[in-house]
Amino acid sequence: MIAHIDANLSSELDGAALADIAAYSRFHFHRQFAALFGLGVAKYIQLARFHRATQQLAFRQQESILDIALDCGFESPEAFSRAFKRLHGQSPSAFRKSPQWDETQTLYQPLFQARSKTMPKAAIVPDIEIVDFPQTRVATLRHLGNPARLGDSIRSFIAWRKRHSLPPQKCATYNIVCSNPDDTPPEDFKFDLCVATHIAIAQNPEGIFEQTIPALRCARVRHTGPDHTLNDTIMPVFAHWMPKTGETAGDYPIIFHRLSLFPDIPEQQAVTDIYIPLAQSGKTRDL
Structure with missing residues (x-):
């Protein structure tokens, strides 16, 4: 209902x-x-x-x-x-x-x-596959500070994308989760808003800069639903899947690939592919 x-x-x-x-x-x-x-x-x-x-x-x-x-x-x-x-x-x-x-x-x-309260209380291990995330050049706006103000950074990022004709339908949207808001002081929170592109990035008032997401071996899991439930999909990977498979987390932040976004679709139907970098020495089989 x-x-x-x-x-x-x-x-x-x-x-x-x-x-x-x-x-x-x-x-x-x-x-x-x-x-x-x-x-x-x-x-x-x-x-x-x-x-x-x-x-x-x-x-x-x-x-x-x-x-x-x-x-x-x-x-x-x-x-x-x-x-x-x-x-x-x-x-x-x-x-x-x-x-x-x-x-x-x-x-x-x-x-x-x-x-x-509509989410199941027991941890459910989602479908996970081990994939190679390709090296990807991105234009980045880095949000620094209180996560409650992230909306202001998103507005600036959208405005810059529009000026440079980089719509989500043609250019992949990523987030690099540099900080966990649950255990980071608000003033230290860091979160990268990214769009895949090869255009030259000139100096700009928004502070957009170029960076390259490296090629990474990752556990990929799909999340459907609002952002405030992302952790419900992420945590079972660390708490259950990694101990079971012997995999360990790599030395790079979690990456969100935004496939569809609220408010363009109902919030419960928004789709995000979550890439959790893995140590290179881990196993290679998919479970």
């Missing part, structure tokens, strides 16, 4: 129909949802719709506020703007110009927590 909501945020989401999808009594569905997830179904839908709207406003400048309003189920941009401002304390146009990322992260935490 959660997956249905997240995949149909532009549609009318009737409470009775949702109860049928959940296979639960229509008379008690709302109480059961609130007891399980810590917020009511109407609040969940509101947060899910507006969370997608924040991503569209911040990262999809070509989408008009009218289109975003209609996508959220509002009949006019004025009604959408009033509701958005009540929730965020700033209008959609003000948010588009200068997002308040710290407040936004706090505001949507109940949504993230509700979604995390």
Whole structure:
């Protein structure tokens, strides 16, 4: 039922129909949802719709506020703007110009927590294959500092890509995970935003620079879902697969290859291939 909501945020989401999808009594569905997830179904839908709207406003400048309003189920941009401002304390146009990322992260935490409760509690070892990651030249914007401000770096990165005609459909998008936000002080957090390209990179205000991801022997695992659940896919590789196979981690950060991204598709359907570098002396068989 959660997956249905997240995949149909532009549609009318009737409470009775949702109860049928959940296979639960229509008379008690709302109480059961609130007891399980810590917020009511109407609040969940509101947060899910507006969370997608924040991503569209911040990262999809070509989408008009009218289109975003209609996508959220509002009949006019004025009604959408009033509701958005009540929730965020700033209008959609003000948010588009200068997002308040710290407040936004706090505001949507109940949504993230509700979604995390739909994940299985037991660690499931995903399908893993050992592959050779090819040497890849990339243009890089390095985010340094509080991960809550990563959105500002993403906006700068997207703007630079657009100026140089490097769309995701033609040029692969990578992230180099230089720091783990779970155990790194915010001021020391480092995260590389990368696009594969051979163009010459001139000095630029965004601070984009060239680097080469080396050829690497990696464990590759596919993650489907939002970014805040990436660790649920990564950790079983270290905790279960590596001890079982005798493989050990190599001396290079984890790489994310972004195959499809939210908000272009529902967040639960976003696909990322995760490359975990392995020591060269490890075994070569796939499991």
